[in-house]
Amino acid sequence: MERTLTPINHPLTGTLEVPGDKSISHRAVILGSLSRGTTVVENFLDGEDCLSTVNAFKCMGVNIRREGTTLSIEGRGLDGLKEPPAPLNLGNSGTTSRLLLGVLAGQPFHACLTGDESLSRRPMDRVADPLREMGAAIDGREKGKYFPISIRGTNLNPITYTLPVHSAQVKSAILLAGLFAEGRTTVIEPVPTRDHTERILPAFGGEIKRNGQYISIEGGQELKGTRFTVPGDLSSAAFFITASALVQGSDLTIKHVGLNPTRTGIIDLLKQMGAPVETKVTEKIGEEPVGDIRIQGSPLKGMKIEGEVIPRVIDEIPLIALAATQANGVTEIRDAKELRYKETDRIQAVVDVLTKIGADIQELKDGMVINGPVTLKGGTVSSYHDHRIGMMAAIASFISEGPVTIEHPSCINISYPQFFHHLNQLKQE
Numbered sequence: 001m002e003r004t005l006t007p008i009n010h011p012l013t014g015t016l017e018v019p020g021d022k023s024i025s026h027r028a029v030i031l032g033s034l035s036r037g038t039t040v041v042e043n044f045l046d047g048e049d050c051l052s053t054v055n056a057f058k059c060m061g062v063n064i065r066r067e068g069t070t071l072s073i074e075g076r077g078l079d080g081l082k083e084p085p086a087p088l089n090l091g092n093s094g095t096t097s098r099l100l101l102g103v104l105a106g107q108p109f110h111a112c113l114t115g116d117e118s119l120s121r122r123p124m125d126r127v128a129d130p131l132r133e134m135g136a137a138i139d140g141r142e143k144g145k146y147f148p149i150s151i152r153g154t155n156l157n158p159i160t161y162t163l164p165v166h167s168a169q170v171k172s173a174i175l176l177a178g179l180f181a182e183g184r185t186t187v188i189e190p191v192p193t194r195d196h197t198e199r200i201l202p203a204f205g206g207e208i209k210r211n212g213q214y215i216s217i218e219g220g221q222e223l224k225g226t227r228f229t230v231p232g233d234l235s236s237a238a239f240f241i242t243a244s245a246l247v248q249g250s251d252l253t254i255k256h257v258g259l260n261p262t263r264t265g266i267i268d269l270l271k272q273m274g275a276p277v278e279t280k281v282t283e284k285i286g287e288e289p290v291g292d293i294r295i296q297g298s299p300l301k302g303m304k305i306e307g308e309v310i311p312r313v314i315d316e317i318p319l320i321a322l323a324a325t326q327a328n329g330v331t332e333i334r335d336a337k338e339l340r341y342k343e344t345d346r347i348q349a350v351v352d353v354l355t356k357i358g359a360d361i362q363e364l365k366d367g368m369v370i371n372g373p374v375t376l377k378g379g380t381v382s383s384y385h386d387h388r389i390g391m392m393a394a395i396a397s398f399i400s401e402g403p404v405t406i407e408h409p410s411c412i413n414i415s416y417p418q419f420f421h422h423l424n425q426l427k428q429e
């Protein structure tokens with residue numbers, strides 16, 4: 001299967017709403033399942049990754065019904081999950097895998113986790129190591145580094161753990177395991193990463209303490225079902241934000257999107273590159289700020305991107321690289337080695353895809369260097385079966401001379417099933 005996208009010949013205008021946030025949707029299912037009583041989640045992301053989380057909890061005895069983007073979860077409490085009768089297939093989802101391992105570490109049963117080819121190449125020792133320290137028995141391919149993994153949970157000991165990688169998934173896995181430990185579990189986070197777990201827990205009546213780099217949770221807290229509306233996903237909005245920044249004369253507004261500061265690196269960087277971006281927080285959903293983003297097309301300039309901003313823009317770096325092909329001067333992205341452990345090696349994939357369509361880009365061990373501006377001519381590229389690579393290539397078609405053909409585009413359903421619909425809408429307006 002492939003999909004051919006023709007260049008756009010007019011600016012992007014109007015308004016757009018993107019589907020619910022992937023990170024928050026996962027967490028709503030997990031905490032809803034561990035709560036007592038019913039949880040209703042509105043604007044749930046119906047992408048394949050979040051459905052993998054739903055499926056895993058259904059296999060552990062949780063009654064979850066979905067009507068479109070509304071989810072109703074009959075929570076079973078902290079001690080109500082059942083041993084899954086078969087291996088849990090987590091598809092393509094790294095977030096499901098890491099967070100679920102945290103939950104399973106505290107269960108009095110055994111579970112086996114599998115996933116697709118991509119997930120089977122992604123490192124799990126980053127969560128297996130601290131969870132073993134808490135007492136869980138974990139084994140798998142290469143001693144539990146890779147799927148398939150089997151885990152037998154137990155009564156956990158609390159730990160204090162300094163994150164060796166800047167990863168919200170590792171942080172969240174330990175905090176979720178901390179719910180099942182006797183006493184206080186603390187994660188020390190040298191560089192801030194997305195904090196949705198910390199912000200959503202109070203909506204379920206849970207308590208979590210933050211003091212600078214220290215995040216602590218007490219075990220044994222009773223969680224209560226709640227009603228929760230998921231904000232729009234800034235990582236999905238980022239595709240059309242970037243398109244609007246790149247097409248001169250554009251003026252696009254994205255509405256009801258999450259503006260959590262641990263996620264807004266894309267907005268900060270595009271602004272620093274010279275794009276006029278305005279954000280307005282219009283409401284708070286629980287502890288998550290939500291609002292509108294207006295972005296206009298503008299000439300951009302290259303810049304150096306490194307350090308603390310990287311975790312705040314980790315999933316949008318492919319888009320920053322695309323934007324940099326149109327920016328005046330050199331853009332250097334550093335400290336982004338984590339990209340090599342995503343659905344595919346995103347440093348290698350971005351360099352390959354952008355080179356194929358005409359960019360001047362070099363690979364670095366921990367990032368890339370892009371020289372701009374260049375005219376992208378278009379061509380045929382692989383999505384690498386990675387949703388964010390496929391969508392980045394699709395956005396390149398907004399500014400390319402000729403069409404861009406994307407091989408294996410169906411992976412886009414992982415995080416943004418409505419993507420092509422929204423893209424066509426904007427191209428036709």
Ligand SMILES: O=C(O)C1=C[C@@H](OP(=O)(O)O)[C@@H](O)[C@H](O)C1
Pocket residue numbers: 022023024095166167168169170172193194314315338
């Ligand atoms: O916690 C989360 O929901 C996520 C954390 C990030 O991964 P890492 O924590 O591994 O960097 C991000 O890339 C992923 O898309 C979602």
Ligand SMILES: C=C(OP(=O)(O)O)C(=O)O
Pocket residue numbers: 049092093094095096315342343388415
């Ligand atoms: C890295 C991503 O997700 P995950 O780690 O959950 O597979 C992503 O959505 O870009």
